[in-house]
Amino acid sequence: MKLNLKKLGAIAIIGYSLIFNPIKTTKDYWSFRRNIDQHVIEAISLQEKELGIKHQGRPNVKFRRPPFEGVYLAEANYIPWTDTIHFDSFLPTLFISTATFGLCNINYRGVLHHELGHFYCDKIRERNNIAFSNNQFTRTIEEGIAEYFRRSIRSEKAGHGSYNRWYNKVKPVIEKEGVEVIESLVISPDKFINAQHL
Ligand SMILES: [Zn+2]
Numbered sequence: 001m002k003l004n005l006k007k008l009g010a011i012a013i014i015g016y017s018l019i020f021n022p023i024k025t026t027k028d029y030w031s032f033r034r035n036i037d038q039h040v041i042e043a044i045s046l047q048e049k050e051l052g053i054k055h056q057g058r059p060n061v062k063f064r065r066p067p068f069e070g071v072y073l074a075e076a077n078y079i080p081w082t083d084t085i086h087f088d089s090f091l092p093t094l095f096i097s098t099a100t101f102g103l104c105n106i107n108y109r110g111v112l113h114h115e116l117g118h119f120y121c122d123k124i125r126e127r128n129n130i131a132f133s134n135n136q137f138t139r140t141i142e143e144g145i146a147e148y149f150r151r152s153i154r155s156e157k158a159g160h161g162s163y164n165r166w167y168n169k170v171k172p173v174i175e176k177e178g179v180e181v182i183e184s185l186v187i188s189p190d191k192f193i194n195a196q197h198l
Contacts, residue, residue, distance in 0.1 A: 018098070025093065028105070052179050075111045080122045087111075110150050110156050113149050120149070121145055121146075124186040141186065145174075147166060170185070
């Protein structure tokens, strides 16, 4: 067989997609999952130090999709009524990674920082006896806060347009008023959005 550049390129792409990427995905997944307690402890202490906040306890973490219909698991989900961060189980993770040539690989540490932002908001709601409701105000504010947590710690850019928008709405408020404002944002998201045209 004569190898030309085209064939070599094709072999390289197939090799990456079918061998190297799945091997890397498998390694990253199990390394994160095996050490999840340590990752959570480290992420919490980093957030407390860098952001100047105080977390109330620790969330549960599960490596399977949330056990009910209607929840779309993008990278992970935080479920407020069980205080649980859900990552996906191994086989769907491997399948998604392989089928998308690694484009949908999860940056676990970044996602964990984001989900801890949801956990932080949830504890504020619980302390103030506010029921969780998934409306546009809550979504804008809490996704913005979760992204603020992730990007402040990890200096990462978002992939999604909506996450950028939510982040850019919430970030200036927190930077101007300090992290203490997060409590008011979570308690009255509608007030902030209406008052400041967020
Ligand atoms: Zn989120």
